[in-house]
Amino acid sequence: MSDMATNKVRNNLKMGLAAFGDELKRLLIIGIIIPILLTLPAFVMQNRWVKYDKIIDKAVTGEYSEDPFSNLTEEEMKFIEKMESDEGLYQLRSSLGLASFLLCGFLIALCIGNLMKNFYGAQAEMTFAVPCKKTVLFTAKFLSSALIIEFVFVLFQIQTYMMDDGIGWKDGKFYRISYSYKEELTDTMTRFVREYSNIEINGMTFYFLLVIVAWLGLAFLLSLTGKLQKYMGTIPCAICICTTTVVLFFAAVAGILYGDSYDNVPLMLTAPVVLFVLDLLMIRKYDRVSS
């Protein structure tokens, strides 16, 4: 490789990393700090919650005593009792869940908005008039936002598990610990039994991929608009875009639903990967869409 080509690659890499870092910085508060703060209360609950199976409930007397293998204090037992029945705590859990849900929605809207604004909106000149390949810029900005969205999705899934059930470590692996049944020890004593099950990632992957498909699909359609406007009139352009939208949406949703049903992550990834490659191809010959 010649010195000039090496310099070009190095410069593109440097600019790409800068764009990646800029996007992460932009999303630092809403995409990292606030989600972590919202997850902290769940960690506090989790610390006591996972010890649940070590409590013996004296059903008749309504008292609790420590399991021989437990180190729970009375205070912790009361806390657990509250988690089951206390209205205030129920509301706290619901509020945290709702706040996380709203934050996810806002973050997704913000990321899609940023991407559109950076590449197709008023700031496209600021994004593209820099000494960096368009494909590198698109990849950098897309990946950093996707990384943040997935981080938030995973964090909130963990939060939900920890507030409703628990996450525990067993046999070298993380498990979801959920309340399963009450085991009758004697006529007057019950032991709460918890069940260990695999942590399911399909739920969060499914929603994450839906967001990514919507996002990449929008980018694709905007790029296509620019290309079509160059070669065709407004009406054929509109017909092509409508048809492509329907076909892409159908293919993407069908692919994802099919993949989700069969627990097949590679298949679920097909639609976003195809859209991503198409976006890169389109962005190579970018056409400024709006005037």
Added chain:
Amino acid sequence: MNDLLKINNLTRTYGKKKVLDGLDLTIGTGKIVGLLAPNGEGKTTFFRLMMGLLTKTDGTILIDGQEPSEVTNSYVSYLPDHYILGSFHSIRGAMKHMKKYFSDFDEEKALSLMKRLKFKPNQRLASLSKGQKEQVQLILFLSRKAKLYLLDEPLAAVDPATRDFIVQTILGSFGEENTVIISTHVVLDIELILDEVVMLKNGKVHLQGEADDLRSKYGMTINDIFKEEFRFVEGGSENE
């Protein structure tokens, strides 16, 4: 004198409309060039093609011997005709961005120009008026040590008092080793600093020449030549 910009048969269509239609143009180094045309004659399209923001339908563009790409973007400074600094909180943030992406950005020059216009680095961009925002943007793009400056309507949103400052700043950024192309239809304010004039009409170069030569030839100012060439009559321009 080297040819910094060499354009042959440049064509760009939007649907069936040819905005640029076989445009040929050569511009050398060390000049301030006025790209003059009424609205809708392809000035912005011309600049966007130089920056790779649009793809050409036909023809060739060579900037310092190279097709527009990320390489040419490293020595071409483009000021668009609208505000693009939206995502930064402060002037300092926007300056940091410029420094990160453009190795030729001169921070000291930017700070000094900001100071002269009484802008503070910590000032939030959102707190500025439309005209002030465009001044900040102009300062940032003129603070690059570029080979070619493309300024799209730099005077459109500023008051007459600030126009003088901007014209002086453009002059101050200009040297023998670089070229400034200013697109405008507000000719009067910049006419005195122009070395060369290019007028676009119907997607082609309608008139090109040294500003002084054109003044002598037509016996009037560039502003008057512009008015004469693009005089509006109902149903179309007089010269069509």
